[in-house]
Amino acid sequence: MRAAIGSHLLQPMMITVLVVVLPLSFTSAYYYRVAALVFIFALAVVGLNLLMGFAGQVSLGHAGFVGIGAYAVAVGPAHFGAPSWLCLLGGAVVSGSVAFAVGRPILRLKGHYLAVATLGFGLLVAIVLNNEADWTGGPDGMGVPSLSLFGWRAHGTQAWYWIAALTFVGGFLLARNLMDSPTGRALQAIHDSEIAARVLGVDVARKKLAVFIISAVYASVAGSYLALFNGLVTPDEAGFLRSIELVAMVVLGGMGSILGSLVGAAVLVVLPQALTFFQDYEQALLGLIVMIFMIFLRQGIVPSLAVAFAGWRK
Amino acid sequence: MNILEAERLSIAFGGVHAIDGVSLSITAGQVFSIIGPNGSGKTTLLNMISGIYLPNDGRIHVAGRDVTGLPPHRLARQGLSRTFQNLQIFTHMSVANNVMVGRHRHEQTGILADLLHWPSVTRQNAQTRTAALAALSRVGLGNAPDRPAGSLAYGALKRLEIARALASEPKLLLLDEPAAGCNPVETQEVDQVIRSLVKDGITVVLVEHDMRLVMNISDHVHVLARGRTLAEGTPQEVRANPQVIEAYLGAHGSREGANARA
Numbered sequence: 001m002r003a004a005i006g007s008h009l010l011q012p013m014m015i016t017v018l019v020v021v022l023p024l025s026f027t028s029a030y031y032y033r034v035a036a037l038v039f040i041f042a043l044a045v046v047g048l049n050l051l052m053g054f055a056g057q058v059s060l061g062h063a064g065f066v067g068i069g070a071y072a073v074a075v076g077p078a079h080f081g082a083p084s085w086l087c088l089l090g091g092a093v094v095s096g097s098v099a100f101a102v103g104r105p106i107l108r109l110k111g112h113y114l115a116v117a118t119l120g121f122g123l124l125v126a127i128v129l130n131n132e133a134d135w136t137g138g139p140d141g142m143g144v145p146s147l148s149l150f151g152w153r154a155h156g157t158q159a160w161y162w163i164a165a166l167t168f169v170g171g172f173l174l175a176r177n178l179m180d181s182p183t184g185r186a187l188q189a190i191h192d193s194e195i196a197a198r199v200l201g202v203d204v205a206r207k208k209l210a211v212f213i214i215s216a217v218y219a220s221v222a223g224s225y226l227a228l229f230n231g232l233v234t235p236d237e238a239g240f241l242r243s244i245e246l247v248a249m250v251v252l253g254g255m256g257s258i259l260g261s262l263v264g265a266a267v268l269v270v271l272p273q274a275l276t277f278f279q280d281y282e283q284a285l286l287g288l289i290v291m292i293f294m295i296f297l298r299q300g301i302v303p304s305l306a307v308a309f310a311g312w313r314k
Numbered sequence: 315m316n317i318l319e320a321e322r323l324s325i326a327f328g329g330v331h332a333i334d335g336v337s338l339s340i341t342a343g344q345v346f347s348i349i350g351p352n353g354s355g356k357t358t359l360l361n362m363i364s365g366i367y368l369p370n371d372g373r374i375h376v377a378g379r380d381v382t383g384l385p386p387h388r389l390a391r392q393g394l395s396r397t398f399q400n401l402q403i404f405t406h407m408s409v410a411n412n413v414m415v416g417r418h419r420h421e422q423t424g425i426l427a428d429l430l431h432w433p434s435v436t437r438q439n440a441q442t443r444t445a446a447l448a449a450l451s452r453v454g455l456g457n458a459p460d461r462p463a464g465s466l467a468y469g470a471l472k473r474l475e476i477a478r479a480l481a482s483e484p485k486l487l488l489l490d491e492p493a494a495g496c497n498p499v500e501t502q503e504v505d506q507v508i509r510s511l512v513k514d515g516i517t518v519v520l521v522e523h524d525m526r527l528v529m530n531i532s533d534h535v536h537v538l539a540r541g542r543t544l545a546e547g548t549p550q551e552v553r554a555n556p557q558v559i560e561a562y563l564g565a566h567g568s569r570e571g572a573n574a575r576a
Contacts, residue, residue: 174429181428181435182421182442189404189415196402199364200482201390201419210425256406 011259012173019165023158032157034273039164040225042265043171045249046258047218050175052247053255054184055211056191057107058115061122062246065095065216067129067238069223074144074233075135084147088224095220096213103212107205122243129235141234144227160229167225168262171218175258178214187211188256219246252293254300263301267293315378317342317486317517323362323372332358334541335372340486340519340534345512347520347528349552350538351561356521357399359538360488363519364396365389376486391419393485397475397492399521403463410459412474413446416481449481450474453507469500476507487511488519493527501527529553537561 026032048062072091076082082090106117129136136142147154154163178184186207189197198204227233236242245268253264271289275282297304318340325333333355340346348356361367363374365386373382376392384392395416404412421442427435450456453473455466466474472492479487489508493501505527508518522528528535528549535552537544539561545552552558 177431177435178429180439181431182418182423182438183425183428185407185411185415186418186423188407188411192404192406193402195366195386196398196404196478197415198386199366199390199396200416200478201387202415203387214425214429 012169012176015169015172015259015262019169023161029157032161034270036157036161036164036229037226038262038266038269039161039168040222040229041246041249041269042262043164043168043225044219044222044246045253045261045265046168046171046175047215047222048246049250049253049255049258049261050178050187050218051211051215052250053257053260054179054191055187055208057208057212058111058247059118059212059215060115060240060243060247061118061120061125062215062219063238063240063242064122064125065099065219066223066226066242066246067125067235068095068098069220069225070227070233070237071129071136072220073147073224073227074142077145078142079135084145084228085149088147088221088228091224092217092220095216099213099216100209103209104205107208107212119240119243122238122240126235126238126240129238136235139235141232143232144230146231147228154228160225164225164229167221171221172258172262179258183207183210191256248290251300252290254302254304257300257302257306260300260302267301315342316340316375317377318363318519319375320363321373321375323359323369323374325358325362325367325370331541333362333369336538336541336543337372338536340517342485342517343512343515344533345508345518345520345531347522347532347535348538349522349525349528349535350544353540354538355541356538357490358541360396360490360519360521364394364488390482393483394488395479395482395484395486396488397472397479397490399490399494401471401475403471403474405462405464407463408460409450409455409463409466409474410443410446412463413449413478413481414442416449416478417442417445419482446477446481449477452480452510453477454503469496469503472496472500473503473507476504480511484516486517486519488521490521491523492520493522493524505531 022035023032026035044062044066048059051057051059069091072094073084073087076087076090077084102121106114109117130139154160186197186202189202190204190207194204223237226237249264249268250261252267253262254260272282272286275285278285293301299307316339318338320336320338322335322337323333324331324335336359348359350356358367362369365384368383373380375381376394379392381389381392404415421438447456447459450459453476455470455473455477463474476489476492493504496504501524508520508531511518520528520532532549534546535549536546537552537558544561545555545558
């Protein structure tokens with residue numbers, strides 16, 4: 001079911017074509033901006049989908065890792081004078097290390113218990129970012145210098161569109177590779193029956209920890225991009241609502257569908273923009289539309305449509 | 315040397331002795347059956363042998379090595395595999411992928427290689443799939459390997475679990491009620507699969523309620539009642555044992571049985 005749409009190469013090719021062709025329809029920088037945001041969020045959602053959709057382990061605190069990545073490219077240059085690209089990599093290393101330290105004890109928990117433990121982790125990061133004002137600027141956040149690499153400065157929405165889109169394609173390919181490997185099969189097995197996976201020789205604790213670290217690194221890179229793109233960070237990046245937003249993108253697009261991650265991110269980034277027309281009712285309409293999606297496409301957008309399409313083709 | 319040696323295994327849950335001082339000696343190449351009335355501790359015993367439960371007392375040796383307290387995934391690497399009474403299928407995965415997970419202990423894995431899909435990963439995937447398909451055809455599931463596992467019928471799922479365990483190339487295979495809920499034809503298929511396993515030198519530990527299957531196929535039968543060993547021996551010996559008859563039919567039933575024979 002997961003591989004319902006087409007052969008192995010079809011999806012990456014479709015996405016690459018989409019990335020290249022999409023700008024042709026853009027009439028202003030605003031479109032580039034929204035599209036760049038979609039790809040940045042989609043990157044974090046792919047990572048979270050590896051954890052939730054494939055391995056079946058929920059995280060309600062993933063914005064914590066987004067926050068670590070975002071503040072890495074803010075604090076690093078401001079306090080240590082480090083170049084942004086190095087801070088981005090450093091943020092990924094810190095996120096991975098934190099995921100390792102936090103994941104070891106909490107990944108023993110299951111279901112709701114794991115959800116609450118990860119929720120606690122996310123809150124913890126947000127509180128630290130709020131309170132350590134000397135380092136982080138507190139609730140007001142801080143400015144972020146733009147990314148420069150080998151003398152080239154990543155500036156403007158158009159440049160960020162390409163950076164975000166290409167990184168997403170890379171992240172998409174890595175995630176697909178992982179799922180078509182012994183590690184990926186073991187993770188999917190853990191989702192359905194931990195006990196059967198263990199009996200077949202899968203070191204369940206280790207595999208869960210590995211995917212938790214990988215998903216943290218995805219979130220961290222997305223967080224760094226978000227900060228560099230916006231030119232500023234606030235503790236909201238790491239907030240509870242951001243975590244929920246990421247989970248909603250995973251579920252809406254389709255658990256265990258990597259393509260669904262892009263679709264889920266696109267819907268929840270673009271829809272609020274499209275609904276601003278309705279002013280006061282924007283949020284209410286957004287909620288209503290998401291509910292309707294989930295009622296009629298209950299496995300998430302991409303898997304549900306794939307099943308419908310397969311049935312129609314017969 | 316015995317492939318499995320369990321000495322005086324005991325485990326209690328909340329003060330109730332589920333298994334109390336049970337010892338097993340299993341010779342390599344045998345079909346060793348464990349039978350007993352409901353609640354006599356058969357599955358609990360299998361869970362201890364496969365490392366899912368830690369015994370309160372007693373020791374377990376596999377092929378001469380003390381494996382007491384090893385977690386299941388380490389035991390799997392010693393060549394021990396099992397199936398489950400209540401099916402534990404990876405329902406989100408395809409039939410073939412279910413069995414490919416069974417190859418896990420033979421696969422080289424590295425996060426970086428897996429993320430970047432080195433050519434070695436592609437090569438290994440192909441080998442794993444070939445082995446998985448071979449295991450599937452052994453249990454008669456060779457057709458339609460790419461169907462979702464969740465779409466198979468009950469009897470087929472039972473055999474899928476056996477194929478998955480087989481793919482790990484076990485020396486010792488524990489089957490927990492492989493024929494439960496199967497119709498006579500499916501039970502016959504399970505019978506044939508077990509016989510073919512033994513031919514390949516796999517030692518089979520069978521927990522089963524279907525007495526015809528057990529008596530047909532077993533070299534040795536171990537009878538449990540209320541967590542203790544009631545009797546053991548060849549199928550003929552066990553069948554003739556009055557205590558076993560009483561445990562299954564009750565004292566009254568065993569008198570009836572004796573009268574019927576007279």
